[in-house]
Amino acid sequence: MSLMSEMSKDNYIHRNYVHPGDLFERKVKKSNLNIYLSYADTLSKCGKVLEALELYDHCCGVGDVSPDKLKHVTYGLMESVMTAFGSHPPKNYVGVFVCGICENVLRHPTTTHCGHTFCRRCLVKDMSRTCRKCGSKINSSLETNVLVKRLVEKFWSGEVIAAEIRDEGNDHLQRNQLEDAVAKYNEALGIGESMFYEC
Incomplete structure (x- = not known):
C-alpha cells in the first residue's frame, strides 16, 4: 500500500x-x-x-x-x-563565448550557479572562489557545460585548437624551453586568432 x-x-x-x-x-x-x-x-x-x-x-x-x-x-x-x-556565426558573437578570466575562447566551459561561464582550468586556478562577473560564491562542483562546449567547438574550432597549442607553448615556457615555446606560439597564431593570456 x-x-x-x-x-x-x-x-x-x-x-x-x-x-x-x-x-x-x-x-x-x-x-x-x-x-x-x-x-x-x-x-x-x-x-x-x-x-x-x-x-x-x-x-x-x-x-x-x-x-x-x-x-x-x-x-x-x-x-x-x-x-x-x-556554419558561420557573426565574428563579433565570439565575445559571448569568451572566458571572463583569461579572455580566451571558452575551453571546458563551466557555468557557475550564478549563470556565468568560465574555463574550468581558470576557475580551478582562481583561489578567490568568487565569480569575477558578479562576486557570487562559486561552489565546488565544476562540471563542463556540454552544450556550450559543443557550440564553441562547432563555431570556433580553430580558436580552440590554437588555444590548446598555446597551452603547449606555455608548458614549454614554464620548463624554460624558449625555442619550443616560440614555435608553439607561432603555430597557434597560424591556426586561429588566439589571445596570449595565461589560462
Whole structure:
C-alpha cells in the first residue's frame, strides 16, 4: 500500500477529511505540472523555443522544477542558434563565448550557479572562489557545460585548437624551453586568432 493510501486511510478512520483533500490537491497539482512540462518539452522539440520558455516559466511559478527538466528547451535553444547561424556565426558573437578570466575562447566551459561561464582550468586556478562577473560564491562542483562546449567547438574550432597549442607553448615556457615555446606560439597564431593570456 502506498504512503498516500495509508495516510488517506488513517485520516478517514480519524475523521480528518481536510488533510486527504490537501494531499489530493497536491497530487493533482503535481500531475498538472508534469503535463505542462511534457507539453513544453514537445514545443522545444518542435523548435518553438519561445513558447516552451513561457511554459517553463509558468511551471517554475507553479511548482518546483529541477534543472534536469529543462534539458529539452536547452537542446531546442541550441538547435535554434545553430540553425540561425548556419556554419558561420557573426565574428563579433565570439565575445559571448569568451572566458571572463583569461579572455580566451571558452575551453571546458563551466557555468557557475550564478549563470556565468568560465574555463574550468581558470576557475580551478582562481583561489578567490568568487565569480569575477558578479562576486557570487562559486561552489565546488565544476562540471563542463556540454552544450556550450559543443557550440564553441562547432563555431570556433580553430580558436580552440590554437588555444590548446598555446597551452603547449606555455608548458614549454614554464620548463624554460624558449625555442619550443616560440614555435608553439607561432603555430597557434597560424591556426586561429588566439589571445596570449595565461589560462
